[in-house]
Amino acid sequence: MDFFAQQDLARRRTKWLIIYFALAVASMIILIYAAAVFVAFAVVAHQHRHYSGPVDFSYWDPQLFLGVTIGTIAVVFFGSLYKTLALSEGGSAVAESLGGRLIESGTNQPDERKLLNVVEEMSIASGVPMPKVYVLEEEDRVNAFAAGHTPSDAAIAVTRNCMTKLTRDELQGVIGHEFSHILNGDMRLNINLIGILFGIFCIATIGRILLYARSGSRDRNPLPLIGLCLIIIGSLGVFFGRLIQAAVSRQREFLADASSVQFTRNPAGLSGALQKIGGYGSFMESPHASDACHLFFASGFENQFMGMMATHPPLEKRIRAIDPAWDGKFHRTDGDSAENLHLYQQTQVSRPKPPAPLPNVLGTILAGSVLPSENAPPVIRPGIVMTNLGNPLPAHLKYAEQLRESLPETIKTAARQPLDATALMYALLLSGEESVRSTQLTNLAGRVPKPVSEKVTLLYPDVAQTATHARLPIVNLALSALRRLEPSQYSQFSQATQWLIASDDQVDLFEFVLQKILLRHLDSQFLGPRKTTVQFYTLKPLVPDCAIILSALANVGSEEAREIENAFASGAPLLRAPENSGLVLLPAGECGVGQIDTALDRLALAVPIIKKNLIDACIHVVGADGVIQEAEAELLRAIGDALDCPIPPLAAPTT
Secondary structure, three states, X not given: OOHHHHHHHHHHHHHHHHHHHHHHHHHHHHHHHHHHHHHHHHHHHHHOOOOOOOOOOOOOOHXXXXXXXXXXXXHHHHHHHHHHHHOOOOHHHHHHHOOEEXXXXXXXXXXXXXXXXXXXXXXXXXXXXXXXXXXXXXXXXXXEEEEOOOHHHOEEEEEHHHHHHOOHHHHHHHHHHHHHHHXXXXXXXXXXXXXXXXXXXXXXXXXXXXXXXXXXXXOOOOHHHHHHHHHHHHHHHHHHHHHHHHHHHHHHHHHHHHHHHHHXXXXXXXXXXXXXXXXXXXXXXXXXXXXXXXXXXXXXXXXXXXXXXXOOOOHHHHHHHHOOOOOOOOOOOOOHHHHHHHHHHHHHHHOOOOOOOOOOOOHXXXXXXXXXXOOOOOEOOHHHHHHHOOOOOHHHHHHHHHHHHHOOHHHHHHOOOHHHHHHHHHHHHOOOOHHHHHHHHHHHOOOOOHHHHHHHHHHHHHHHHOOHHHHHHHHHHHHHHHOOOOHHHHHHHHHHHHHHHHOOOOOOHHHHHHHHHHHHHHHHHHOOOOOOOOOEOOOHHXXXXXXXXXXXXXXXXXXXXXXXXXXXXXHHHHHOOOOOOOOOOOOHHHOOHHHHHHHHHHHOOEOHHHHHHHHHHHHHHHOOOOEOOHHHHHHHHHHHHHOOOOOOOOOOOOO
């Protein structure tokens, strides 16, 4: 499945969503006008009931139609605006509105730890920042969802029974399904749908208010009659809304199921989860669940009007699509929770720990890789890397599991606590030269709380021994805890990080990458959402920015002029830039970290096809010499992250 094609499809579905929405609003305006005319006629007829002559009444009233149009649009617009603003914080706002409780990243509760471990592994394997994870305590069925505007503000929520009744493999299948929604752009579409449809649903709410309105006049009060009409019309609005939800989400569920199976290579896991949903049920109790029914892993409502408004395909079809040999029986075992807990604990105890922190984990799962020694860079096949973008495979998941298990316990523990996570980031930025590092630690102690500075000193030995290709996954894991900093703590962290990066009078590539990732994913939470609207539909205005990125990658990979030129020439044609557009190799001084930063901010606002061509060109630049160095890998993944194109660990699957 083409990641960029799916992103573009999600964007085009948003346009169709607007069209469906406009048709629904137009239909409601006509119906409300008809209801207003009916009420007006009834009032006039009542006032002239003692007259024997004909009632002077016109069914077409331009002023009334204009008033109804403006009023309806105003209600829908402000209702949608209100809900959209309420959801501006992203997935956490949706999860909390449905009664979700944030699971602390440092939890030791077995079921919660099992869930977080699965999400962490999926995050590392896919290259997606670690999302917030919620549990819906009050829901006793089996269901889950992913929500958010971007991967930076994504949240995954599961019901308590989803967490406790499913085995680890089944839970992994569910989480893989939700990560597919994050990767394929469904998540942003789905959260926008909640905000847009809320305005339509407001009509019925106003109708209920008017239905119980009272008047002191002796004449008959028309407001309850208008309210009744609005409730009926509002119900039609709800009907339109449900049809839109179904049209947008139903086929995406099959795609997400297929992606989950491809990711985990374990159809039995996802099939088992769907079978247990058939046994336990998936219907949600929250009064706000109807607004978000298209988000859920399985249907959240029982009455689907003969399936016409079903937001999900029937369970039977989903199961048979991935398990044709299914016996047709749904399963429910009340002892599953205790059994799963026992199996999970047994697995955790028996799982062997690698003796060293990741010296060769990556190399063991590379297809066709040649690693003559521990320090040799892995072979890269540009075509395979591009295919895997947005489509992580079992080898990536295996790598993620091994990497997470191989990390020193001190690092894993620190990555799960907010202040300790800041100390971990500082430790990653410390200089390898002892004299410089000593000065950095001394000055850092005056900028951060004493416990944090002491933690930095304790963490550095383990951080220094961790393989370089584990640095970005560590940053990824720590993001979840860093999001829980207080605003004042984040301000201090941001300032200390920038000082530490500049403290040795140079900004190396990893320091730039770390700063770019941290600011990108944390500023949106603490300083407000970042701009994501597409602004560039053609490549021409972005050619200078592309030249900076490709030149930077070419210069990172080699110091030999001929090799730099060859690397740039390998990738430049894939941009498909017009002739004489100015796409030329730039000297190292003109493609430094400052220029890269500015270029990436502009390129992030391009349409998916431009991003696709740029990423393809970047991969061919770093792969021009047949191997990929750690610095090239880190910069390449930072570029992908900045463009909302998460790149899995640069490992090609064995099968």
